[in-house]
Each structure stands twice: as structure tokens, then as C-alpha cells.
Amino acid sequence: MALHKVFDRPAALTDALYAYCPGCTHGIAQRLFGEVVEEMGLIERAVAVIGSGCLSASRQVFNFDTVKALHGRAPSVATGIKRAHPELLVFTVQGDGDLAGIGAADVIHAATRGERISTCFMNNATFGMTGGQMGPTTLPGQKTTTTPDGRDPLLDGHPVRITEMLAMAQGAAYVARTALNLPTNVIRTKMAIRRAFETQLAGLGFSVLEILSACPTDWHLTPVEALRWMEHMIAAAPLGELKVPEGRAR
């Protein structure tokens, strides 16, 4: 019986090693981007704008054009690229500190303008790269290096529900939240990435996809425990499509 390959690395990804900790789900998202870009035939048209944080390692993994943005500024950089070259597929990859914190103004205004870009918001409820401080989306009660007794909304404020805020923006056409904790959710994430890109290429407006991601290292959990812990994140911020382009069925 002849052997044939059933699983391969997408052509949209290089063979560089993944730079993430064991059990980190950032790498899954990175692979999904590669698969979708390849399947949609966009390797020669795609430009990823990569924010600060652990995902900045994806610059060496994506096998298409990339630009590294300053912390939080990816939506503005993407705007410049897209306005100069409207035929490109332009998407950002940003963490929660990047997008919901330092870059909140950039993303809200890009959404409000209806900028034809897609934004991928990798939410792991902490600053991964800098060692697990409280981030804008850290859950109440969650322990971090800067909330050693758990986030207390009275002291530390509430988590920001940026995706809900973005769904309210008139220029936002597609807004969804998915997670990488279960195989079914991984498949849904891939479908959502595709819908975000389709929304952009159809010129319908801004698209944003929040992807809940595990950070076992900074959560101080094993990879399996971390996937389970993500249920808390899902309970606080339900998965699904918050907004789809008008006239298109959910």
C-alpha cells in the first residue's frame, strides 16, 4: 500500500521553529492563519501586521509579507498599508495588552472608520511576554504578578469588553469571538478567520476576531489545566458571532 501525505505544513508558513511555550495556543492560531491564507489563494496578496507580545514571533513563521508594528499600533499601520494598496489582504495579529490596552484608541477608530482590514485579537487574559502582569482583560479574581491576591474590580478596575465595544462601531462589519480550547472550537476559529477575510475582501468594512488563547506559563498551570481554565474566560465572554455583515445569515 502506497503511503500518502494527509497532513502537511501550509505553504503560507515557513519551516522556522515555533517560539511559544509548551501548551501555548498561539501556535494553533498561527497555523490557522497559514491554512486560511493558503486555501484562499492569498499568499501573494497577504500582509500581516504583527503587534508586540509573544505573537511577534510569527514574523518569522508567516511565509508572506509582514510588518512589525509598535505596541498597540497595528490597526493604524494596517490602515496605512491598506489605503496605499487596497488590493492587499491586510490583517493584524495582536494580544490583549496590545489591542485592548495601549492600542484601544487605534482599534476603535479603525473599526469606526470601517477600515477594510481584519484584526485578530489573541486574548490570553494577561501580558504573556512581559511575564504575566494584569492585562485589560484579566478576569476578576485572576491572580497575576501585579494582582497577587486576584484582580479586585474595586481596586484594579473591571476587565474591558473591547469586542463588545467594537461590535457597536458602525464601521465594524464582522465581529466574532472564538476559543482554542477544544478541537471543535479550533475548527470554528478557522471558519471565523475565513469569514473575517471574506468580509474584508468584499469591502464590507472592518472585521475583528477575538480568539481566546491559553498561556499556561503565566497562568502557572499545566497545558491541560490551562485548556480547562479557559472555561472561565468563555463564561465571562461568550463565544459566537456578535455581528455579521447585513443580509448574510449567521
Added chain:
Amino acid sequence: MGERRLMMCNEVVAEAAIVAGCRFFAGYPISPATEVLEYMARRMRQVGGTCMLPESEISAINMLIGASATGARVMSATSGPGWDLMQEGVREMAFLQLPCVIVDVSRAPIGIGPSQGDYFQCTKGGGHGDYRLIVLAPATVQESADLTRKAFWLADRYRTPVVVLTDAALGHASEPVSFPERLEPALPPKSWAVTGAAGRRPNRVNTEDKAGLGGDSREIWGGFEAFIRELRRKYDEIEAHETEVDSFLAEDARIVVVAFGTSARVTRTAVREARKRGIAAGLIRPITLWPFPSAAIAEMAQRAEAVLTVEMNTGQMVEDVERAVGGRTPVRFLGRQGGVVPSPDEVLAAIEAAGLPVREGVHGAAQGL
């Protein structure tokens, strides 16, 4: 030569940018630079370019990063507070080696009168790390047109941000101007730009890859050091080839005045008046504030009795002048601040006093005038 028109300097730098092929502008309103944005908003529509008015100068400079990364010629214009906010992005462009032109119509930190208080920030760098910006300082509206056009060429030639530094007085001045079609020498295509990786390997705009760090490099720190040294070599090349200076009656001058931009205009009048009174005064006007024309100043200073620096700040460029002169000739300073332009009479008085011995405890004979 194109036809001559009467135009405001702020509109002139915008038109010159369009003549130079700028097709992406992003700016946020601020006096006294707003007219550049408003002019671009009108004109970019006509020439098929893009003019963005985002939520902040931070966003504006980052939009420039994106558009410049695609190879477009890009510009922004701002003044003090906005220029402050742009520093992070401008520094990033220096490191990413992305070309851009920024017009800084400088204003006093309190109020919006003309000032040259941004000299340090422009020439010494307002962001972290080791980088330089080319800084061009026009003194007339026509020169603003010519230097803006040249700024785009320099930015592309050296892949670096270039600042055109004017101020509230010059920015709002109207003078006759023409936009000659004279073009700078051709430059190689921007093979590094991100335009979709069709028919080539992917382009990556980030400092790591520019430092030669591929996928799994173990030579991170050595790579970064080599990259910074490479940048420095580029700056050496700019210093060697692009230093520009203008002089007026300076060849035989006994009192050499150093001034740029608006204060140089005033000084020109004062120098002419001094000559009428029999004082051999002359003006050296740096056109590039960085690279600074140290050699030209040192040479003139050697033959002079005194050097006088005139600025609209408390003494920023005078430090570079002193360094160029190297203690061989006394250096005096006249500065006005807070949006005040020195009058020709004041400068004349300072020229007359420059050759006299300095009073005890006073930095420069003209101080306190």
C-alpha cells in the same frame, strides 16, 4: 520653471510634497501647522492620493509606517505637542529604515508663537536608541518648497525620516513661489516594500530581520550591534554628502553670526545694516541642522574675532556652534523665547557688542538684551 504664485508656506510645503510624488498624508490638526492638513485634504482627492485625519498624532505616524512600508511617498505635518507624540513612531521608522517626511511648524511651548525650541528634539532625537534624523531648515517660502521636494529624495535615498523644520512665523508667511519640475537623480526601486509576495520571497519589515536575524538565529545581540553600526555608517555617509550651508557676506567677516530659519532672516537684515555702519559682519546659515555644518563654521570662525549665535530659544544650536568653534574664538549668544522673534535692531546691537569683552558672569555679551 513653473509660474510664480503667492502662497502661504504651509500650503507650499504641501504642494511641494505632491509635486515630489507624495500620495499619502496623515495628520492631526494643530496650530500653526493645520493648513498643511487642510490643503492636503483638498489636493489629495484631486491627485488620487490619500489624506487621513486619524484620532491622534500617534495614529498618524503609525499610518505613515504602514503606507511607507508599501513604498509610497508619505508625509505628515505637526507642531510641538503633536511632534512629541510622534517621536516613538519616527524613531521606529529610523530603525525600520522607512522613508518619510515630517514638517514640524514649531511653536512656543506656551502659546503658539514662533519658536526654535524643537532644535534639540529634532537634531538630537526624541526617541530611544541610537538614530539620527535629517533636519532641513528653510528660511523662505521658496526654499521651503525646494527643501520639501528634496526631503523626499533624501528620505528615499537613505531610507530614513527627514524633518522639514519651519516655525509659526515662516509657516504662515506668504511669498511668491514656483514649483520647478527639476527632478533629483533616479533611485533604485523599493525592492524591500511589502506589496504582496508575488514572484519573490516575502518581505519583512521589522528590526530583527533587518539586523540579519533569520528564523532561529542564536546570534541575536551580535546581530543587533552590527545593525546599529550599519545604521551609523549610513549616518556617516549622510554627513559626508548632504551637509548644506548658506552664507551671506561671511568670507571676510570679523563677526560671524550663525542662525537658521526665521532668526536667520532677521539676522540677514541686521548684517546688512552692520556693514553699512562699517562692521564686517557675516551670516552662516545651516540649511541642514543635522548633519550640522561644523566644518564650515569652524573655518569661518578661525578668521573671525567673535561668533554670535541667534536663536528663538534659550540656547540649543549654540552648543553645536561652540563644539564646531572648539574654543578658538569667543562664542556669544542672543536668544528670544516664548514666541518672540528677535528684531533686526536687537541682532544689530548684539553684533556691535560681540567684539567687546564679555562681562563677568554673563554668557555672551548679548545676553539680557
